[in-house]
Amino acid sequence: KAGVTQTPRYLIKTRGQQVTLSCSPISGHRSVSWYQQTPGQGLQFLFEYFSETQRNKGNFPGRFSGRQFSNSRSEMNVSTLELGDSALYLCASSPDRANTGELFFGEGSRLTVL
Amino acid sequence: GENVEQHPSTLSVQEGDSAVIKCTYSDSASNYFPWYKQELGKRPQLIIDIRSNVGEKKDQRIAVTLNKTAKHFSLHITETQPEDSAVYFCAASKGAGGTSYGKLTFGQGTILTVHP
Numbered sequence: 001k002a003g004v005t006q007t008p009r010y011l012i013k014t015r016g017q018q019v020t021l022s023c024s025p026i027s028g029h030r031s032v033s034w035y036q037q038t039p040g041q042g043l044q045f046l047f048e049y050f051s052e053t054q055r056n057k058g059n060f061p062g063r064f065s066g067r068q069f070s071n072s073r074s075e076m077n078v079s080t081l082e083l084g085d086s087a088l089y090l091c092a093s094s095p096d097r098a099n100t101g102e103l104f105f106g107e108g109s110r111l112t113v114l
Numbered sequence: 115g116e117n118v119e120q121h122p123s124t125l126s127v128q129e130g131d132s133a134v135i136k137c138t139y140s141d142s143a144s145n146y147f148p149w150y151k152q153e154l155g156k157r158p159q160l161i162i163d164i165r166s167n168v169g170e171k172k173d174q175r176i177a178v179t180l181n182k183t184a185k186h187f188s189l190h191i192t193e194t195q196p197e198d199s200a201v202y203f204c205a206a207s208k209g210a211g212g213t214s215y216g217k218l219t220f221g222q223g224t225i226l227t228v229h230p
Binding site for chain 1: 159
């Protein structure tokens, strides 16, 4: 079974631009979560989608948004990029069954904002 | 919201020694506590988890203990090996209560180095 796939793996943007990151979950997984990883703040929850609906949201500004499609693939968008948005963005999927809480992470999209 | 504190931030041990990482959480409603291992340049991977109705769980050389009253949980690794060197993250969520497992609050991470 293929793992969680994130694209692009690396990207460089300048301040003020916007970026869209994509995540394809493991087949059959309906829950997709996004996390931001930085050396200073660690792993921080951005949002979670389930059946095309945002189920949970972290404490990030409105510049960070996401969506999920009917095939469970998800995208996140960051508008008006700031230097502090430079980070590794991790997507994780889960089967969303009561007896298992494991999140399966992708390798991440490393965003550098200049 | 939930806050998870993790200590120590770095831990250096000799091969064969034991390693212990401790975490405290603030939200008494949290009921699911996973531990993730992230090797350099790789994705985080679940190594063990525990639910609030269990006090201890063991899987070979790895064990986790939970004290709900004190709101803290710990990871114990025995007979450490060089391949155990990685960053370890604890986390907490309310997922076991039927909401979702997708929203985790992570600790800041512990860099474990096992010297041969």
